[in-house]
Amino acid sequence: MNQKWNTGTYDKDMAFVSQYGESLIGLLKPEAGERILDWGCGTGDLAAAIAGHGAVVTGIDASSEMLATARHKHPQLAFILADGQSYTAATPADAVFSNAALHWLKDASGAAASIAASLRPGGRFVAEFGGQGNIASVVDTLPAAFAAAGCPDKLSLPWYFPGIAEYTSLLEQHGLTAGLALCYDRPTPLAGGEDGFRSWLNTFADGILSVLTPQERKEVLAYMEQELKPRLFQDGVWVMDYRRIRVTAIKK
Ligand code: BEZ
Numbered sequence: 672m673n674q675k676w677n678t679g680t681y682d683k684d685m686a687f688v689s690q691y692g693e694s695l696i697g698l699l700k701p702e703a704g705e706r707i708l709d710w711g712c713g714t715g716d717l718a719a720a721i722a723g724h725g726a727v728v729t730g731i732d733a734s735s736e737m738l739a740t741a742r743h744k745h746p747q748l749a750f751i752l753a754d755g756q757s758y759t760a761a762t763p764a765d766a767v768f769s770n771a772a773l774h775w776l777k778d779a780s781g782a783a784a785s786i787a788a789s790l791r792p793g794g795r796f797v798a799e800f801g802g803q804g805n806i807a808s809v810v811d812t813l814p815a816a817f818a819a820a821g822c823p824d825k826l827s828l829p830w831y832f833p834g835i836a837e838y839t840s841l842l843e844q845h846g847l848t849a850g851l852a853l854c855y856d857r858p859t860p861l862a863g864g865e866d867g868f869r870s871w872l873n874t875f876a877d878g879i880l881s882v883l884t885p886q887e888r889k890e891v892l893a894y895m896e897q898e899l900k901p902r903l904f905q906d907g908v909w910v911m912d913y914r915r916i917r918v919t920a921i922k923k
Contacts, residue, residue: 674775674829674878678714678740684862684870689716691857692770692799698851698919699797701726705765708789710755710782710798711772715741718748721768729764731755732772756781760789767796774801777831779838783845790922796847802854802916803834809872809911812898813879813891820890825882838916847920859913867909868896 681688696717701707703725709718712730714737722728722745730750732738738750751758756778767786776782786796810828817826833841839849861867869892872880880888903909 674734675881676734676736676877677874678736680870680874681737682714682716682740684867685874686862687859688713688771691859692717693720695768695770695797695799695917696720696724698917699766699768699795701766706762707766707768708760708764710767710769710786711775712741712750713737713772715745715748715750717768717770718750719745722748729760731758755785758785758789763791763794764789765791765794767794767798769796769798769800771800773798774805774830774832777829779831779833779841780845783841783847787845787847787922790847792922794922796842796918796920796922798919799915799917801830801832802838802914803832804854804912805830805832805914806912807914808899808902809876809895812895816891816894816898819894820883820887822883822887825887826879827882829878832914833916835916835918838918839920842918842920846923848923850919850921852916852918854914854916857913857915859911861909861911863909864907865904868899868903868911871909871911 701721701724705726707726707728709730712718712732715730718728718730731753733754738752741750756776817823835852835854839852842849863870
């Protein structure tokens with residue numbers, strides 16, 4: 672999958688990603704002097720908010736576009752370009768934090784092993800990401816959209832949306848004791864009025880769409896919009912059917 676990020680659009684139109692993540696910092700309870708890793712930090716806004724509590728934060732992300740913007744916006748923070756499915760911190764951290772990132776790591780076992788190896792014994796893991804049923808409207812409609820555009824074999828989904836039982840047992844297998852674990856619906860309104868969904872697809876499904884010809888891409892976008900408008904477009908606003916998994920765990 673070749674997902675490219677336009678960080679200008681991401682920060683402007685998808686600002687809700689960081690805004691929703693702020694409540695997760697309340698669960699993390701960062702303390703001054705703690706070493707904290709932000710796993711999939713994007714453009715670094717939540718890493719900066721955690722650092723605002725006096726913690727020493729390092730942001731990790733696999734996207735060079737995201738990290739270029741993060742370094743520009745938050746030059747006081749450390750960022751590392753790395754794959755969260757295989758990276759291990761040189762110095763184990765007090766906590767690993769992750770918002771809206773782990774559903775991009777399809778090798779969930781590799782990610783859990785990397786996170787566990789990057790924590791000190793007693794260190795904590797606090798994360799939120801897409802859970803089972805997340806954006807089901809999109810996931811369920813993409814196959815028909817690709818078929819209608821004449822390219823059903825080009826569809827490959829880049830996301831991992833587990834249920835709580837699956838995910839907590841994965842954490843346990845990697846030496847993490849799960850604490851809180853919940854899955855909840857979080858309908859998410861998009862900016863941009865009528866164009867909001869197209870913009871969302873062009874941002875978050877770019878990796879899926881980038882394998883298409885320009886004509887196929889146009890047809891898939893038009894199909895998705897037409898098919899999902901009756902369900903997701905309400906009073907002039909597209910509202911995405913996000914479903915989050917929120918989890919905490921402690922390294923044994
Ligand atoms: C999310 O749940 O945050 C998400 C999932 C897939 C694509 C984009 C966003």
